[in-house]
Amino acid sequence: MAVARARSVALVGVTGRTVEVEADVGNGLAGIHLIGLPDTALSEARDRVRSAMVNSNYPWPDARIIVSLFPASLPKRGSQFDLAIAVSILGAAGLVPAERVADLFFLGELGLDGRIRPVRGVLPSVLGAAKQGDATVVVPAANSAEAVLVPDVRVVPVAHLRQLVEWLRKGDDPPEPQIEAYEEPPRSTADPMVDLADVVGQPVARRALEVCAAGGHNLWMLGPPGTGKTLLAERLPTLLPDLELDHALEVTAIHSVAGSLPSNAPMVSRPPFVGPHHTATAAAIIGGGSTIVRPGAVSLAHRGVLFMDEAPEFPRHVLDSLRQPLESGRVTVSRSAGSVTFPARFMLVMAANPCPCARAEDQGDTCRCSPTVRRRYLGRLSGPLLDRVDMKVTVARSSRRELMADRQFVENSKTVAARVLAARERAAKRLSGTPWRTNAEVPSSLLHADYRPSAAAMKPTTSCLDSGTLSARGLDRVVRVAWTLADLADKDSPGEEETTAALSFWLGVES
Known part of the structure; x- marks a missing residue:
């Protein structure tokens, strides 16, 4: 009896867990048996592995083969x-030294001709292997650029099973990853040609966009069609700074698992922009799947922007499902096979028409909707959801004279992004020593302790709290936005002016 061991990685959400693959080639009725809770795709591995070995001119053992994947649970x-699986069988059959494969990690799908095909989730898998310390990971050559993003891990790229076996037999130096030189990483998943200067006639909305970018706040825009709501949302990523390395690895890991990494770069270095259609299901927004749990739109927008255009057209239960990730920054998907947690810290931007017919009365059009219809339409956005939106802006149609006058005040994305970066650096310096980097992330407990504005600055909120128009959660949102306004104004702490402006932003839309 001969037993050989190799290691691989199983993905649970975006977390990699080490799996030990054991192969036992011994006496008995010839055949291969796979144990250890494999799914259908993994159960079919026995046929792919056999064909790959035979077509690579390696003999298939005429014996009983048992392949066990540990932990079995x-x-x-x-x-x-x-x-x-292939390497462990080759080691048990004596075709490669068993001691050479015991400490290596192997990732890759085999073609019937022996080619090693790329797979999803290589980055989080290599991150999982790196937790073992001093890891060497064999990956498909097509995934090598993604794998080498993980520091302190030795990456061995292979394109064919024969190439791997010959290296294991000879013990030569492994092939080095061939990393292509990319001219420039993708700016974001939004259109790279957009610029804030394209939006004219909406100075208040442009200012709100700048504040959202500086503090990581959520935004709701209400207005008739053609006023620039979608244009504004699409330009928000152009105001955001590049992702820091740890954030970029998080985002890249999620997109790797989802199979949506950009083809022209192995790492997502810019904040993503995700805009699902209003017919999307709750599973598409939050994440899910019957067998393999996939990240949803909220996770694909992690560290970026989730744009819900025509928000009242989304089913109410889909909108309300956003409440938990907006608070916690992560989402847990529970299925019969178990629970998977994905990161989901995003900026929510919602756009809505004032009523179903979307006629603008300020331009002389006659709205056909009754007050009841309007309330029912906007009522699809529940109070608890809007309570989690930091800023609310009404976007009205602009006259020709207003458009012409506003052109001289329009700034491009580069100019505004410089102010946003300075404000974020100021906030990061204030929050140094904590796990938070933007004002929107600061928890309520610290917001009213270490970062509470002065009593004079909080005076504008008193009457709103007394009248019930401002909830405790709303007060937290106002304070966070006030800190962002202070950062943009290069002030050490928010004053009454910043608090008043933040309160007006929070109360900006009455439904």
Whole structure:
């Protein structure tokens, strides 16, 4: 009896967990048996591995083969275990030294001709392997640029099973990853040609966009069609700074698992922009799946912008499902097979028409909707959801004279982004030593302790709290926006002016 071991990685959400793959080639009825909670794609690995070995001119053992994946209680899904299964069988059959494969990690799907095909989730898998310390990971050559993003990990790219076996037999230096030189990483998943200077006639909305970018706040825009709501939302990513390295790795890991990494760069270095259609289901927004749980729009927008255009057209239960990730910055998807948690700290931008017919009465059009219809339409945006939106802006249609007058005050994205970066650096310096980097992330407990504005600055909120128009959660939002306004104004702390402006932003839309 001969036993050989290799290692691979199973993904639970975006977290990699080490899996030990054991192969036992011994006496008995010839056949291969796979144990350890494999799914359908993994159960089919026996046929892919056999064909790949035979077509690579390696003999298939005419014996009983048992392949065990440990821990047995952890569900294993996908085809990334093919390479580890093949190597462990080759080691048990004596075709490669068993001691050479015991400490390596193997990721990759095998083609029937022996080619090693790329797989999803290589970055989080390599991150999981790196937790073991001094790890060497064998990956498909097509995934090598993504794998080398993880520091302190030795990456061995292979394109064919024969290439891997010959290296294991000879013990030569492994092939080095061939990293292509990319001219420039993608700016974001939004249109790279957009600029804030394209939006004319909406000075208040442009200012709100700048404040949202500086503090990471949520925004709701209400107005008739053609006023620039979508244009403004699409230009928000152009105001945001590049992702820091740890954030970029988080975002790249999510997009790697989802199979949506940009083809022209291995790392997502810019904040993503995700705009789902209003027919999207709750599973598409939050994440889900019957067998393999996939990240949803809220996770794909992690550290970026989630834009809900025509927000009242979304089903109410879909909108209300955003409440939990808006508070916690993560989302947990529970299925019968277990629960998976994905990061989901995003900026929510919602746009809505004032009524279903969307006629602008300020321009002489006659609205056909009754007050009841209007209330019912905007009532799809529940109070608890709007309570979590920091800023609310009414966007009206501009006359020709207003458009002409506003052109001289329009600034491009580069100019505004410089102010946003300075404000974020000021906030990061104030929050140094904490896990938070923007004002929107500061928890309520610290907001009213270490970062509470002066009593004079809080005076504008008193009457609103007494009348009930401002909730305790709303007060937290007002204070956070006031700190962002102070950062943009280069002040050490918010004063009454900043608090008044933040309160007006929070109360800006009455539904």
